Amino acid sequence: MCCAPGLGLLFALAVMAGAARADTAALVASQCMACHGDGGNSVVPMFPRLAGQQAQYVAKQLRDFLTGKRKNEVMAPSLAQFKDADVDGLAAYYAAQKRTPITPGNDKLLAAGKALYDDGNTQSGVPACVGCHQPEGLGNDRYPGLAGQHPGYAATQLQQFKSGARNNDRAKVMRAVAARMSDDEIAAVVEFLASLP
Amino acid sequence: MIIRRAISAACLLVWAVSASAQTPPPKAAGGDAADGAYVWNAMQGEKLVALGARGDAARGEITFEICQGCHRTHALGRPDGSYPRLAGQHITVLIKQMTDVRAGRRRNDVMLPFIDKHVASPQDIADIAAYLTKLPSPPNNGRGPGSDLARGQKIYEADCVSCHGQGGQGDAAQFYPRLNGQHYKYMLHEMIQIRNGMRGNSNPRMVEVVKTLNDADLEAAADYLSRLPTGQP
Numbered sequence: 505m506c507c508a509p510g511l512g513l514l515f516a517l518a519v520m521a522g523a524a525r526a527d528t529a530a531l532v533a534s535q536c537m538a539c540h541g542d543g544g545n546s547v548v549p550m551f552p553r554l555a556g557q558q559a560q561y562v563a564k565q566l567r568d569f570l571t572g573k574r575k576n577e578v579m580a581p582s583l584a585q586f587k588d589a590d591v592d593g594l595a596a597y598y599a600a601q602k603r604t605p606i607t608p609g610n611d612k613l614l615a616a617g618k619a620l621y622d623d624g625n626t627q628s629g630v631p632a633c634v635g636c637h638q639p640e641g642l643g644n645d646r647y648p649g650l651a652g653q654h655p656g657y658a659a660t661q662l663q664q665f666k667s668g669a670r671n672n673d674r675a676k677v678m679r680a681v682a683a684r685m686s687d688d689e690i691a692a693v694v695e696f697l698a699s700l701p
Numbered sequence: 702m703i704i705r706r707a708i709s710a711a712c713l714l715v716w717a718v719s720a721s722a723q724t725p726p727p728k729a730a731g732g733d734a735a736d737g738a739y740v741w742n743a744m745q746g747e748k749l750v751a752l753g754a755r756g757d758a759a760r761g762e763i764t765f766e767i768c769q770g771c772h773r774t775h776a777l778g779r780p781d782g783s784y785p786r787l788a789g790q791h792i793t794v795l796i797k798q799m800t801d802v803r804a805g806r807r808r809n810d811v812m813l814p815f816i817d818k819h820v821a822s823p824q825d826i827a828d829i830a831a832y833l834t835k836l837p838s839p840p841n842n843g844r845g846p847g848s849d850l851a852r853g854q855k856i857y858e859a860d861c862v863s864c865h866g867q868g869g870q871g872d873a874a875q876f877y878p879r880l881n882g883q884h885y886k887y888m889l890h891e892m893i894q895i896r897n898g899m900r901g902n903s904n905p906r907m908v909e910v911v912k913t914l915n916d917a918d919l920e921a922a923a924d925y926l927s928r929l930p931t932g933q934p
Contacts, residue, residue, distance in 0.1 A: 624770055626783035629811040631770025646766065677767065680814030 528593035535582040536594070543601040549656030553606075559592075559599035561648040565672075566591045574672040603652045608698040610655075610691075617696025620689050630684045633693065641700040651700035658694040666690075739806070741904050742876055748800040751823040756792065756831025764825045765832055767815055776833050780843030782886025788836035789882060789932065791873035795830035798902075807902040838882035838931045845885040845924025849917070853925030856918055860910045869929040882931035889923040 536554075540546045544554035554562060568574035569583050570591070586594070608614065621641070624632035636647040643649035650658065664670035665682035673679055682690075765776070771784045778786035787795065800823075801807040803816045814820075821829070845853075857869075865871055869881035880888060894900040896911040896919070911919065 626779065626781065629771075631815070632773075633770065635768070635770025635774075636766050646763070675817055675819035676814060677820060 525593070527590065528597050531586055531590055531594060532597060535585050539578070540598075544598045545601070545604045546654065549654040550660070551654075552657045553603065553653055554598040555601035556603040556649065556652075557598050558643045558645065558647075558649055559595040560645050561643065562598050563591050563595035566594060568672045574670065603701075605701055606652055606654065606698055608655065608695045610695050613692040613695040614699055616689075617692035617694070617699075620685075620693045621696055625684070625689065628684045628686075630689065631681060641697055650697045653694070653697050655694040655698045658697055659690050662690045662694070739902075741902070742797060746800070746804070747823045747826075748796060751796045751800060751826040751830075752793065754824050754827035756827035756829075758828070758832040758835055760825075761828035761830070761832030764821060765829050767820060768829070771812075771815075776836050777839075777841075778884055778887065780841075780884050780886075782843060782884050782888075782890055785887045785891075786838060786842060786883055787833045789838035790833055790879050791871055791876075792827075792830040792834045793873050793876050794871065794878045795833055796826055797876050799826045799829070801902040805901075807900060838879075840882070840931045842882050842927060842931065843884035843886055844927045845889075845920060847924060847928070849921040850925050850928070852918070853921035853923070856914065856922045857925050860914070861922065864906070869926050880926045881929040883927065885923050885927035888926055889919055892919045892923060 536544075539548065539551040540554050541548075541551070544557070546553045565574060567588065569576065569579055570588060620630065621633045621637075624630045633641075633650070637643055637650050638647070641649060641651035661670060662682045662685060665673060665678045666685065668679060671679065685693075765772075768787075769776070772778055772787055773784070776787035778784045778788075798807060799816050799821075802809045802812050803818065816826075857865075864875065864877045865880050866877075869879065871877040871879040891900065892911055892914075893916070895903040895907055896914070898908070914922070
């Protein structure tokens with residue numbers, strides 16, 4: 505008898521968890537998939553690929569969109585369809601998806617991109633990306649993964665950090681890094697990122 | 702007004718002392734010494750907070766991620782001298798330099814954004830220092846040409862050893878850095894910066910010493926230092 509309330513609570517929690525998953529799936533299908541693709545493997549260069557992205561990063565970006573710290577007109581209609589309570593479920597969903605490889609557009613830039621990623625530029629003070637974003641570009645709890653990202657999207661973000669149009673980076677660190685990057689370096693490093701599985 | 706004039710006079714005096722300065726050393730930008738003349742290693746502000754904090758090396762390893770894009774994994778720096786080795790450095794020295802850079806006492810525009818107050822708290826700085834000081838400093842640091850080592854040893858033993866120690870181990874209690882294991886080109890660059898009044902947070906005693914040395918002297922001394930056994934004497 506003493507166990508009955510406990511079992512009831514467990515059952516209720518299981519139902520809630522199931523409901524949360526169902527909500528997440530419905531949100532993904534109705535609000536995210538059209539741009540970010542099936543399982544977050546977007547096929548359109550302007551929309552970021554989210555499959556396998558670090559959950560902490562996705563959650564931070566979604567909350568920054570909701571609070572207006574990060575602005576994006578294309579995201580605006582979808583932002584009206586979910587709330588803070590949905591964020592962790594969406595982040596967990598995308599983190600759990602398997603990333604499919606993409607084909608980089610320009611193989612000639614890969615070597616220069618890898619050199620910048622691994623070693624930075626000591627002349628201009630660009631730190632090596634690998635320091636934070638990790639070998640293989642997978643990121644971690646604190647820094648986003650970059651592997652397999654669309655070159656077009658990654659380049660746009662770097663240019664926006666460089667200009668300050670995107671300003672939701674922690675302590676202005678990415679703005680400081682991007683400000684030191686040349687357009688050629690941006691073009692090269694994003695090709696290398698795209699080539700990472 | 703009188704106070705302000707006195708401060709200006711004191712600043713001028715300090716500048717005059719660092720004789721060969723072509724550009725004046727930076728004023729502290731909103732830092733601990735923002736209110737007046739430069740006092741080497743004044744014990745105040747967040748440096749004291751960080752020195753008094755209990756540094757956690759495990760946390761420091763994580764916080765150091767943002768630094769290793771330049772200082773490299775295991776904080777070995779780069780043999781081309783663009784970034785110093787930090788592995789095995791004294792906690793006191795690391796805390797002093799980090800807080801000096803972000804207070805503007807040490808001029809370093811390359812590093813400044815990455816040690817900003819929004820990036821690292823005084824506790825974070827203590828954690829990073831606790832992590833770095835335990836890292837090994839292997840004998841693979843950048844070396845000089847090896848062409849004038851006798852001269853380098855003579856200069857080092859005459860002018861440098863009283864502070865930096867026979868083995869280049871520095872002195873944690875005095876905030877004097879460990880130099881063994883450091884990259885030749887980095888040491889040479891910093892010596893020239895100090896001599897030319899460009900580093901900003903130099904010990905006036907050291908400025909006096911390096912002012913008497915020419916470039917060839919400094920190259921020889923840095924070369925000798927770069928060949929001292931690394932690690933913990």
